[in-house]
Amino acid sequence: MIDKIIPVSKERLYADVEKLTSVNPPRNHANLSSLNTVADYIFDEFKKLNCKVEFQNYTANGYEYKNVQTSFGPETKERIIVGAHYDVCGNQPGADDNASAVAGMLEIARLISELKPELKYRVDFAAYTLEEPPYFRTKYMGSAVHAKSLKKAGSKVKIMICLEMIGYFSEEEHSQKYPIFFMKWFYPDTANYILLIAKVGQSKIVNEVKKIMKEGSDIDVQSANVPRFIPGIDFSDHLNYWNENYEAIMVTDTAFYRNPNYHSASDTIDTLDFDKIAEVVKGIYWVVVNL
Secondary structure (H helix, E strand, C coil): CCCCCCCCCCHHHHHHHHHHCCCCCCCCCHHHHHHHHHHHHHHHHHHCCCEEEEEEEECCCEEEEEEEEECCCCCCEEEEEEEECCCCCCCCCCHHHHHHHHHCCCCCHHHHHHHHCCCCEEEEEEEEEECCCCCCCCCCCCCHHHHHHHHHHHEEEEEEEEEEEECCCCCCCCCCCCCCCCHHCCCCCCCCEEEEEEECEEEEEEHHHHHHHHHCCCCCCEEEEEEECCCCCCCCCCCHHHHCCCCCCEEEEHHCCCCCCCCCCCCCHHHHCHHHHEEEEEEEHHHHHHC
């Protein structure tokens, strides 16, 4: 780990998760007012950083939904995109899925604003709506709308980093499961690490991200380059950037392969490990600055 201190605020991370999980009714596709409340909150938090913030509005089945986006660094350079979805599946608080990732994304943006690093790339932050069912794998996913808009504009993307559930960890033996039994021979059986998921053919970029993450944080970072047919490998917003032939990776605590609260009412803030979330944030910040 680097000697330089990266001043992540666990208090701000907690406040962000608390805000998102306290919105009622839950922030799912059917509760448009709740989604708008969360979108406005993210917009306002970005706005505090003295950067240009925009809604990306679009219509799905007659209703208007919105992504929230902002950017830092040289406007015309190749982009690094850090994205996370803010909606939930059904009637549940969604602390890990995916308030943890939204909080992490906001904190990385705050660190860039506060520390003012010299950025080699343009760094875009995007908060997506409608990642969850019934819109998952449809053109109405917020990330699908965003990725298509980039492709249409001819935007060059160095990498899209998808933050998907970064808050649940365990020190218990055998707390980590895998989609294929022999993976347990190569990966830990204790759920105390963060995983970088990339598709086959992305080993160069994922190894680079992994190396830089390890330099910037004090968390075990694992990586996997696997075919898309493995269950869970493309279960988030990065899939839409793959579909547009952009490089993309998912940063995840592995969701249902670890977290027993996945897509349930027990996915609450008290189940999260904010010390570990802070280390993930440090690592991704270091990647954004040093890739």
